[in-house]
Amino acid sequence: MKSIFFVMGLHNHQPVGNFDHVFEEAYQHSYLPLLQTLMEYPALRMMYHTTGPLYDWLEGHHPEYFDLLKVLIDRNQLEVMTSPYEEPILAIIPDRDKCGQITKMSRYLTERLGAKAQGLWMAERVWEPHLARPLAECGVKYITLDDYHFQGAGMSPDELLGYYQTDEQGHSLSIFPINQKLRYLIPFSPPEEAINYLRSRANESGRNLLVMADDGEKFGLWPGTYEWVYQKGWMRQFFTLLREAMTEGWLKMVTFSQFMEANPPRGRVYLPTASYFEMSTWSLPPQSGATFEHLIHQFQDQGRMDELKPYLKGGIWRNFLAKYDESNRMYRKMLWVSDRLARAETLLKPDQEEEHQTLAHARDRLFKGQCNCAYWHGVFGGLYLPHLRHAIYQNLIEAEDHINRITNPDGGFTEILVSDLNADGSDEVYLRNHRVGLIFSLREGGTATEFDYIPARFNLLNTLRRQQEAYHENVHKAGTEIEQGQSIHDQFLTKEIGLERFLVYDRHLRGSFIDHFFSAQESPEALREGRYYELGDFVGGPYELTESDTTTGRIRLERHGRVVDNEVIVVKIIETLPAEAGVQVEYRVINRSSFPLTIAFAPEFNFALLGGNYTDKYYYRIEGESERQPLNSMGQSENNRRFSLYDENDGFAVHLDFEEPARVWRYPVETVSMSEAGFERVYQSSCVLPVWNLEVEPEKVFVAKFRIVVEKLKTEG
Structure with a gap:
């Protein structure tokens, strides 16, 4: 038989x-x-x-x-x-x-x-x-x-x-x-x-x-x-x-x-x-992925898929680390924490039981921070889901904090590390103490790519750029009815009709301290819809680290660039606060041309608080509006001395405290992604931009000073 x-x-x-x-x-x-x-x-x-x-x-x-x-x-x-x-x-x-x-x-x-x-x-x-x-x-x-x-x-x-x-x-x-x-x-x-x-x-x-x-x-x-x-x-x-x-x-x-x-x-x-065959499509860049998908369907229609499949090579899993900078950021953070843990373990003697327990807890958190789902994206994979990325950062930050207790047993410390942390061939600057940790990319506009609030184990910059995906060409085809007995790989479902309206792609990585120069005609709506004009070359342009002082926790980043026809120097000085969680910020815009600089200057900050329309996460005391506005709201307010974002669920608030009153724009960053349940719109972060209209004479300097303070909220009872 x-x-x-x-x-x-x-x-x-x-x-x-x-x-x-x-x-x-x-x-x-x-x-x-x-x-x-x-x-x-x-x-x-x-x-x-x-x-x-x-x-x-x-x-x-x-x-x-x-x-x-x-x-x-x-x-x-x-x-x-x-x-x-x-x-x-x-x-x-x-x-x-x-x-x-x-x-x-x-x-x-x-x-x-x-x-x-x-x-x-x-x-x-x-x-x-x-x-x-x-x-x-x-x-x-x-x-x-x-x-x-x-x-x-x-x-x-x-x-x-x-x-x-x-x-x-x-x-x-x-x-x-x-x-x-x-x-x-x-x-x-x-x-x-x-x-x-x-x-x-x-x-x-x-x-x-x-x-x-x-x-x-x-x-x-x-x-x-x-x-x-x-x-x-x-x-x-x-x-x-x-x-x-x-x-x-x-x-x-x-x-x-x-x-x-x-x-x-x-x-x-x-x-x-x-990996499995579908993964070889998902890991490709969008244009290559779309071409690969079309080839697969062509060969299937011709009845040649079984013959040709062994010779079809898409991407490998590691491509996700190149395709998504946000994935690479988490990955490099994980490697850095793992390396620090291994070095910390060599510092201990066998009889230091309490310290060994501390590092054992750090190891458990490191392992949780290695869970794969938030590092990639396809029909499965959770990179587009903020709560899964947050869990990775939360565990890695906690592991790092436990390691700090061994390497800095006295508690308070300030470090400025300059190294190629994200493996792009250029140095990053890691400014950190026991309350906050900020990573700046010198290559990418002196942008902060991570802003950790250590007490809450929370990365305020856990956001995602709006970028093209191969499957976006199918968003308009999606419906809401499930065909039973059919694989999810063969269906186009959507959770919301009309998502093609939100297919807007960012020109730069999301982060903070992103230095824009605009005309006076721009607006929050134009930025959200991606139809603005960038008039400077500072977004994504390389900055230099010109000062680093671990005594004060102070760094100075500088770029010589252009704004339209003006030669301009932008200096940003960031210094950790001595008694609070946060940083003091000073911007200097220096006009090195022989004619005035008349422009709007708007440094961009993104805050990812894991919920755009929750009652316990909100903007507070927006001038000219009601006291509270949801984090997925859009608008602008004038004469702000303090601009705040509250997260009652995680027990903190973020305040931008301006030395002089400032106009502030805000809009939500929302992506369109695919999961096994269909296409969906996901709130990633709130984009906040203080805006100053500059009139800077030749060889003169505009100065703006403000603080970013993360306040622990008091709990009732």
């Missing part, structure tokens, strides 16, 4: 910082009903992986779930897989953190579930050849990757019916290929189609293996799938057909370990750097 082995695997994940209601919905609609259904079919076996952030949430909200897990493990229905605990992209974190994260998860599985994991789930199936060694050194026996990885090594579908062995410097690792056709059939097509496909690959030897391992969320959480999979009975129908096939004898449902015990690898393989 012809027969075949089948492995079905589930990967369940929610990112660090996701909302409780998302966890709960995923639990009720996906994680719980799937295991409850599996309990009804004791003959079926599956692979099972859940990430650390989700385990942590389950411990606090649904500890009864572990009872169900243990029953299924004891019945040999589930084989659990390990992973790095907080689900980072393994290839990009330091080697010392790779093994630390994997060890943490493996120990947890043993202590909590009594399970010893031999295999590892690769986050987003991102593979780089060097990973074989650290994985093997951490005790991992096997992993599973997509068939696309193997096809990229020149292998045909008929060769992908088993597992292979790879190695790095003598360290061996087994790799199972995931079948993409099964990934797309399950659960989006009638269950008979997947069963028929499995039967079609059976042979007389009975040694063939097919693997379907994918996100557990597509069984109930993805749009339309709960009704399709559970209410309309897809899952029970599929499980029933699997059980019948096993009874008939032509299907053998096993786990990876069971298959490896009875079957040797089919040979050696050396896979190229890759």
Whole structure:
């Protein structure tokens, strides 16, 4: 009789910082009903992986779930897989953190579930050849990757019916290929189609293996799938057909370990750097991504996709670090914190137990700051979601603060670090003390790219530039109706009709201390809509660090440039406040021409407080308007001595205190992005610009002074 082995695997994940209601919905609609259904079919076996952030949430909200897990493990229905605990992209974190994260998860599985994991789930199936060694050194026996990885090594579908062995410097690792056709059939097509496909690959030897391992969320959480999979009975129908096939004898449902015990690898393989096929599109720049998508559809229409797919190479995961500066900022922050933690650990003696505990807590926060989702963007990936980026910064800032307690045990300190922190070949300036930390890019206009308020573990500059995406060309096609039984990769949904009105693209990275020169005719509306004229060359132009004083926490940045026909020098002096969280700012605009400089000068500041229309986050006391205005409002106000943004939820307010009254413009920064739920508009930050109309005579100087103060709000009671 012809027969075949089948492995079905589930990967369940929610990112660090996701909302409780998302966890709960995923639990009720996906994680719980799937295991409850599996309990009804004791003959079926599956692979099972859940990430650390989700385990942590389950411990606090649904500890009864572990009872169900243990029953299924004891019945040999589930084989659990390990992973790095907080689900980072393994290839990009330091080697010392790779093994630390994997060890943490493996120990947890043993202590909590009594399970010893031999295999590892690769986050987003991102593979780089060097990973074989650290994985093997951490005790991992096997992993599973997509068939696309193997096809990229020149292998045909008929060769992908088993597992292979790879190695790095003598360290061996087994790799199972995931079948993409099964990934797309399950659960989006009638269950008979997947069963028929499995039967079609059976042979007389009975040694063939097919693997379907994918996100557990597509069984109930993805749009339309709960009704399709559970209410309309897809899952029970599929499980029933699997059980019948096993009874008939032509299907053998096993786990990876069971298959490896009875079957040797089919040979050696050396896979190229890759992820699943869709990721190779998402990581490309927008124009290249759109071209790649068109080629894919063209080949599909011609019926040539299976023939040509092995030779289609899109981008790799690391492209996201070049595609999105905001991703690179988080990544470099993570590397910097990891390096400082490793150095701090060398300072301690074995008997310093309290200090070791402090650094252990820092390590846990570092690991959370490595969770992958906020570092990239596609149909999945959370770069466009401010709360997920905030969770990364929150944990990294907390880790940094704990490290500071070891390296600066006396508490107060001021440092000015000059180094290429973001790996762009130019120096950044990191001005920091125990209250605030600001990073300035000399290359990019002397712009502040990070402004950390340490007590709240909050990066005030956690914003995102409005930039073109390949899928923006499809925004106008999107509708609001879900087609059941169809993959989310094949649908265009939208949460809001008319989003094409918000497809505005920024000319520069978002940050603070961005030095604009405008005509008097410009307005907040023009800036929001991207139809203004920049009259100077200071935005994005290189600045020099001309003064650095750690005693006072003072830096001076300077650029010689042009505003229309005028030769102009802009000097900005930033100094940390001695007794408050914040900085003193002094701007000097020097006219070096022989004729007057008549222009509007407007340095841009972005404040990302995680909510544009929340009642506990607002502008306060806007001149000429009501006392409170939402952070997604637009307007201008005159004669401001103090301009404030309040965040009651996180317990602080940001004040711009002007030495002389100033006009202030404001508008929201909102992006249009895509997720599994469709296209959506997302508030990223509030853009605030003090505006001064200058009349500067030749060789004269305009001076503006103000403070940016972050005030801790008093809590009632």
